[in-house]
Amino acid sequence: MLEFAEAQFTERETLFVEVILPLAIAKNYTYRVPFEMNDAVMVGKRVVVQFGKSKLYTAIIAATGKLAPEKYQAKYVIELLDDRPVVTGEQLRFWQWMSEYYMCTLGEVMNAALPSALKLASETKIVLNKDFEVDRSVLHDKEFLIVEALDIQPELTVSDIVKLLGQKTVMPILKSLFEKNVINISEEVSERYKPRTRSFITLNPVYQNPDNLKELFGILEKRAPRQADAVLAYIKLARHQKSISKTELIEESGAGAASIKSLEEKEVFIIEEKNVSRLFFEEEELYSNFELSEKQNVALNEVKEHFNKMDVVLLHGVTSSGKTQIYIRIIEEIINSGRQVLYLLPEIALTTHIIERLRVYFGASIGIYHSRFNDNERVEVWQKVITKEYKVLLGARSAVFLPFNDLGLIIVDEEHETSYKQFDPAPRYNARDAAIFLANMHKGKVLLGSATPSFESYYNARIHKYGLVELNERYGGVKLPEIEVVSIGLETKQKTMQSHFSSVLMADINMALEKKEQVILFQNRRGYAPLLICKICAYTPKCINCDVSLTYHKSSGKLHCHYCGYKDDSPKICPACGSTHLEYKGFGTEKIEDDLAMLLPDARLARMDLDTTRSRNSLQTILNNLEEKKIDILVGTQMVAKGLDFSDVTVIGIINADSLLKFPDYRANERSYQMLAQVSGRAGRRGKQGKVVIQTYDPAHRVIRQVIENDYKGLYFTEMEERRSFKYPPFYRIINLDIKHKDPEIVHNQSVYLANELRKQFDDRVIGPQPPMVSRIRNYYIQTIMLKFEKDGVSINKVKGVIRDIITQFQTTRLSKGSIVQPDVDPY
DNA sequence: AGCACGCCGACT
DNA sequence: GTCGGCGTGCTC
Numbered sequence: 001m002l003e004f005a006e007a008q009f010t011e012r013e014t015l016f017v018e019v020i021l022p023l024a025i026a027k028n029y030t031y032r033v034p035f036e037m038n039d040a041v042m043v044g045k046r047v048v049v050q051f052g053k054s055k056l057y058t059a060i061i062a063a064t065g066k067l068a069p070e071k072y073q074a075k076y077v078i079e080l081l082d083d084r085p086v087v088t089g090e091q092l093r094f095w096q097w098m099s100e101y102y103m104c105t106l107g108e109v110m111n112a113a114l115p116s117a118l119k120l121a122s123e124t125k126i127v128l129n130k131d132f133e134v135d136r137s138v139l140h141d142k143e144f145l146i147v148e149a150l151d152i153q154p155e156l157t158v159s160d161i162v163k164l165l166g167q168k169t170v171m172p173i174l175k176s177l178f179e180k181n182v183i184n185i186s187e188e189v190s191e192r193y194k195p196r197t198r199s200f201i202t203l204n205p206v207y208q209n210p211d212n213l214k215e216l217f218g219i220l221e222k223r224a225p226r227q228a229d230a231v232l233a234y235i236k237l238a239r240h241q242k243s244i245s246k247t248e249l250i251e252e253s254g255a256g257a258a259s260i261k262s263l264e265e266k267e268v269f270i271i272e273e274k275n276v277s278r279l280f281f282e283e284e285e286l287y288s289n290f291e292l293s294e295k296q297n298v299a300l301n302e303v304k305e306h307f308n309k310m311d312v313v314l315l316h317g318v319t320s321s322g323k324t325q326i327y328i329r330i331i332e333e334i335i336n337s338g339r340q341v342l343y344l345l346p347e348i349a350l351t352t353h354i355i356e357r358l359r360v361y362f363g364a365s366i367g368i369y370h371s372r373f374n375d376n377e378r379v380e381v382w383q384k385v386i387t388k389e390y391k392v393l394l395g396a397r398s399a400v401f402l403p404f405n406d407l408g409l410i411i412v413d414e415e416h417e418t419s420y421k422q423f424d425p426a427p428r429y430n431a432r433d434a435a436i437f438l439a440n441m442h443k444g445k446v447l448l449g450s451a452t453p454s455f456e457s458y459y460n461a462r463i464h465k466y467g468l469v470e471l472n473e474r475y476g477g478v479k480l481p482e483i484e485v486v487s488i489g490l491e492t493k494q495k496t497m498q499s500h501f502s503s504v505l506m507a508d509i510n511m512a513l514e515k516k517e518q519v520i521l522f523q524n525r526r527g528y529a530p531l532l533i534c535k536i537c538a539y540t541p542k543c544i545n546c547d548v549s550l551t552y553h554k555s556s557g558k559l560h561c562h563y564c565g566y567k568d569d570s571p572k573i574c575p576a577c578g579s580t581h582l583e584y585k586g587f588g589t590e591k592i593e594d595d596l597a598m599l600l601p602d603a604r605l606a607r608m609d610l611d612t613t614r615s616r617n618s619l620q621t622i623l624n625n626l627e628e629k630k631i632d633i634l635v636g637t638q639m640v641a642k643g644l645d646f647s648d649v650t651v652i653g654i655i656n657a658d659s660l661l662k663f664p665d666y667r668a669n670e671r672s673y674q675m676l677a678q679v680s681g682r683a684g685r686r687g688k689q690g691k692v693v694i695q696t697y698d699p700a701h702r703v704i705r706q707v708i709e710n711d712y713k714g715l716y717f718t719e720m721e722e723r724r725s726f727k728y729p730p731f732y733r734i735i736n737l738d739i740k741h742k743d744p745e746i747v748h749n750q751s752v753y754l755a756n757e758l759r760k761q762f763d764d765r766v767i768g769p770q771p772p773m774v775s776r777i778r779n780y781y782i783q784t785i786m787l788k789f790e791k792d793g794v795s796i797n798k799v800k801g802v803i804r805d806i807i808t809q810f811q812t813t814r815l816s817k818g819s820i821v822q823p824d825v826d827p828y
Numbered sequence: 829a830g831c832a833c834g835c836c837g838a839c840t
Numbered sequence: 841g842t843c844g845g846c847g848t849g850c851t852c
Contacts, residue, residue, distance in 0.1 A: 023830085025829080051829095052830065052831065053830085053832085054830095054831090055829090055830065
């Protein structure tokens with residue numbers, strides 16, 4: 001009796017919950033808990049609440065308490081959705097950190113973190129799950145009603161369903177339908193990520209037996225000699241490679257696709273569709289029982305040693321040095337100790353490729369997660385991480401939000417990649433840095449891997465904040481490419497330049513063409529000529545929006561602004577002085593392609609830049625043609641630095657390295673070095689020696705020397721020292737402020753005013769406004785102001801406060817309010 | 829993020 | 841006279 005009385009008492013107690021709403025609102029909101037939910041409310045569970053006049057949102061309970069708010073009457077929680085929390089306390093702490101560190105609201109972090117199926121709102125669209133035929137007799141009355149309605153009208157919103165059922169509590173019903181796979185929560189981005197597949201062939205294991213094989217040949221040779229050829233070709237190929245594609249076999253055997261098809265029907269060949277990804281392909285052959293090379297073993301042990309004392313280790317290994325194999329060994333150790341591993345990759349395209357290799361070792365205990373998965377898949381992965389069914393998780397940046405409970409290790413592959421940064425919308429976070437915080441929360445370790453580490457990571461390694469492990473040898477004895485630097489100045493003097501090509505580069509191109517190998521030429525400018533100038537009065541056409549000079553495009557015959565996309569006709573006479581002496585200055589990919597076609601009329605050329613890859617499949621077409629060797633020479637911009645990895649590309653020509661060495665921003669040398677190193681890394685694979693020709697007016701440039709010497713330490717160190725001692729300290733935070741308005745003059749006035757006011761408070765930390773930064777986006781003008789701060793110098797909140805004050809002044813002076821854009825934070 | 833409220837210009 | 845533009849402030 002006594003127990004009963006006590007239970008009654010607690011049930012009567014009034015509880016309140018603070019919830020995170022999935023909106024860009026600074027605060028958490030308090031709701032009152034109905035008595036019947038008292039026992040069930042818990043931090044991390046989802047509730048449905050009404051916010052504002054009529055809107056329903058799924059919110060997350062961030063805290064529970066007994067104190068009634070004084071200043072307002074709290075609304076009731078409408079429903080409690082979960083039996084157990086969907087978000088752990090650890091995750092909430094992570095969200096909290098992220099919202100502070102990247103200056104955004106918890107709601108924005110929540111939006112980025114939760115799959116949309118976990119955050120139903122009243123406008124969320126509900127559709128029938130077409131992939132799934134359900135026995136409708138198992139449905140409850142109300143569920144059945146919804147399904148029937150969806151038969152008639154394919155898309156219903158949550159509020160439609162509220163009307164349909166005439167009751168407010170619909171979420172549990174929808175949740176149940178979702179779990180029964182009857183309905184789908186539709187997303188705005190319904191474009192599903194489809195990995196590219198290709199057919200691979202294996203021989204039926206029956207024919208491993210020599211007698212069977214002999215018998216097969218006996219039959220085939222008489223009746224179908226072409227098929228016999230195909231089998232023979234297969235055996236020949238299988239000696240050297242572990243997977244054989246259908247295209248390869250057709251090429252090798254000379255047999256037609258029909259022969260292969262009939263062999264498939266006879267069950268001699270087994271054809272399998274496999275995912276392939278050519279982007280970011282690193283040529284490291286992995287066998288299920290590989291042996292680490294001596295160098296790799298040394299590196300592995302060094303990593304492990306560092307982990308005894310340090311939380312973060314940077315593995316700096318040249319392209320193709322076999323970093324993945326080292327990762328696998330470390331992952332094995334961590335999961336054997338019962339902890340989880342997160343393996344981050346910069347691009348979704350990479351995940352499909354690497355997963356296949358990792359599945360060999362970790363089987364079903366490895367999962368993939370990225371933002372282009374559909375919702376059912378995402379929720380499924382989410383669940384499997386909670387239950388620890390997945391021990392290793394491979395994912396793009398959003399994978400840091402998964403509900404890990406015991407993370408022993410995070411690998412951040414290609415640590416320097418900018419795609420780890422989310423730019424829009426908030427939270428504008430860098431998954432690499434978030435990963436370091438996340439691992440620290442779990443008392444886990446972080447392994448950063450890169451062939452061209454970012455300066456901040458390399459610096460941290462050099463000052464022994466991180467452990468540093470270097471791996472300078474390509475795996476399997478593959479040689480690093482030979483790099484030759486050619487002085488354009490010297491060759492011009494000697495009159496050995498042909499258009500933009502030095503005698504050295506021409507010789508190498510011709511040699512490659514003779515050997516039926518491929519060439520990639522890199523020129524970091526698109527269009528034909530970046531500048532049109534009047535010889536008489538030095539007039540140059542400028543973009544009316546952006547104040548940058550317009551680039552001439554021969555293909556369109558127009559002048560383009562590469563900043564905002566503005567186009568204008570190319571003038572025949574100078575609009576300023578009327579002279580006809582207009583000259584094109586400089587050169588871009590279009591001109592390189594043009595000139596090359598003249599010099600080498602027989603070579604098959606292609607161009608890869610933003611202009612040729614704008615349409616849907618054009619990039620794929622170029623890549624296919626390159627792979628199928630329908631292209632001898634590819635001319636391209638930065639685009640060719642990344643993804644491409646084809647074993648027959650042996651010569652890389654950098655037409656003018658100087659354009660790379662002159663990036664105008666503070667990351668100048670880092671970016672130019674990375675670009676050069678990445679482009680160079682594309683030369684030579686599979687035992688073929690690669691050659692890189694770097695043409696420059698400045699052969700003694702520091703960055704170029706570093707690339708040749710393959711020793712970046714000096715570069716990184718001088719760079720960081722310079723930044724620390726002078727303009728750009730290594731420990732800075734940069735806040736970007738965008739002043740946005742329809743009137744460019746107001747934008748200009750406000751940003752000058754704001755910058756000056758900020759200068760009064762923060763003196764030399766303010767950069768800008770800079771003239772070319774005024775740009776037009778849609779019908780707005782934008783000006784960016786940057787503020788840089790030493791990490792511990794000024795509190796971000798103070799800065800935010802000052803900016804708010806100044807912007808409030810804009811109101812009183814009847815100027816419109818500019819928008820504060822989130823900071824771009826470089827934490828170290 | 830939504831949504832209401834409010835203040836100014838151009839319409840039947 | 842009011843319709844509707846968006847600028848502003850509020851939502852537990």
